Amino acid sequence: DAGVIQSPRHEVTEMGQEVTLRCKPISGHNSLFWYRQTMMRGLELLIYFNNNVPIDDSGMPEDRFSAKMPNASFSTLKIQPSEPRDSAVYFCASRGLRETQYFGPGTRLLVL
Amino acid sequence: QKEVEQNSGPLSVPEGAIASLNCTYSDRGSQSFFWYRQYSGKSPELIMFIYSNGDKEDGRFTAQLNKASQYVSLLIRDSQPSDSATYLCAVNPSGGYQKVTFGIGTKLQVIP
Numbered sequence: 001d002a003g004v005i006q007s008p009r010h011e012v013t014e015m016g017q018e019v020t021l022r023c024k025p026i027s028g029h030n031s032l033f034w035y036r037q038t039m040m041r042g043l044e045l046l047i048y049f050n051n052n053v054p055i056d057d058s059g060m061p062e063d064r065f066s067a068k069m070p071n072a073s074f075s076t077l078k079i080q081p082s083e084p085r086d087s088a089v090y091f092c093a094s095r096g097l098r099e100t101q102y103f104g105p106g107t108r109l110l111v112l
Numbered sequence: 113q114k115e116v117e118q119n120s121g122p123l124s125v126p127e128g129a130i131a132s133l134n135c136t137y138s139d140r141g142s143q144s145f146f147w148y149r150q151y152s153g154k155s156p157e158l159i160m161f162i163y164s165n166g167d168k169e170d171g172r173f174t175a176q177l178n179k180a181s182q183y184v185s186l187l188i189r190d191s192q193p194s195d196s197a198t199y200l201c202a203v204n205p206s207g208g209y210q211k212v213t214f215g216i217g218t219k220l221q222v223i224p
Contacts, residue, residue: 042216043156043200056211091155099144099204101212103155 002026004104006092012110018080021107024073025094033101034067034077035091043091049075082111115139116203118215126223131188133218135201138182145177145184146202150217156200160186191222 005024013019025032033048047057049069057067064083069075079086087110093101117136125131133147144163148156162168162175162184174187184203188195201215 043214045211045213048211099146099161100158103157106155 004092004094004102006090006104006107008107009105010108010110012112013082014112015083016081017111018078019082019086019109019111021077021090021092021109023075023077023092023104025075025092026096026102027073029094029096029102030072031095032069032075033093033095034075035093035103037089037091037106046077079109082109084111087111114215115205115213116201116215118201118218120216121219122221123218124221124223125191127191127193129191131191131195131220131222133186133188133199133201133220134183135185135203135215136183137201137203137205139203139205140179140182142179142182142203142205144204145175146204146212147173147175147184147186148200148202148214150198150200152197188220191220193222193224196220196222 004026007022031050034046035043036046037043044059046059047067048055052069065079067077089106089108091106092104095101115138147160149159150156160173160175162177165177165179168175172189176185198217198219200217202212204212
């Protein structure tokens with residue numbers, strides 16, 4: 001299995017621009033998680049989906065962030081408009097029947 | 113009080129020694145506990161999970177859980193330079209089967 005796939009791996013953008021991060025979970029996994037990691041705050045859960053349905057988005061910082069999962073094999077996290085404080089590493093993780101979450105390689109986002 | 117607390121370190125140990133990593137959590141009803149290892153610039157990977165009070169051993173790694181005191185620890189025997197990484201403690205709180213909360217992580221340095 002290819003594992004969790006994320007794209008892009010690196011993104012540099014200017015403040016105010018729209019950013020879209022993409023994730024393909026492991027085939028057969030029914031839960032998908034979006035995390036943000038910074039030095040100051042560590043790994044924070046933004047939102048998670050179960051069977052393509054958003055279950056808990058209480059970690060989404062504000063209305064500038066949105067996430068979708070149109071099917072079992074694809075999810076997006078969008079930031080519009082982006083701000084410098086959004087600079088972080090964004091991880092996607094998926095989970096099957098067991099509790100283990102498998103993380104993707106992450107997207108390093110830098111907003112100038 | 114943070115839900116999951118860890119000392120950010122760095123914790124330095126000489127090669128061959130035992131490294132002891134500690135984590136406390138606030139939700140007394142928490143059911144499952146995880147240790148992830150994250151190398152610099154990489155994504156977290158699960159190395160241990162534990163559900164019951166006591167010890168769980170896997171090779172050089174031992175996870176210890178004390179629910180009464182609300183702490184979980186990870187011991188690494190015969191530490192190797194390749195163990196140098198950040199170790200993240202994660203807790204699945206009561207009522208949130210999938211919503212794992214991560215600690216800030218402890219950076220471990222194994223000195224050759």
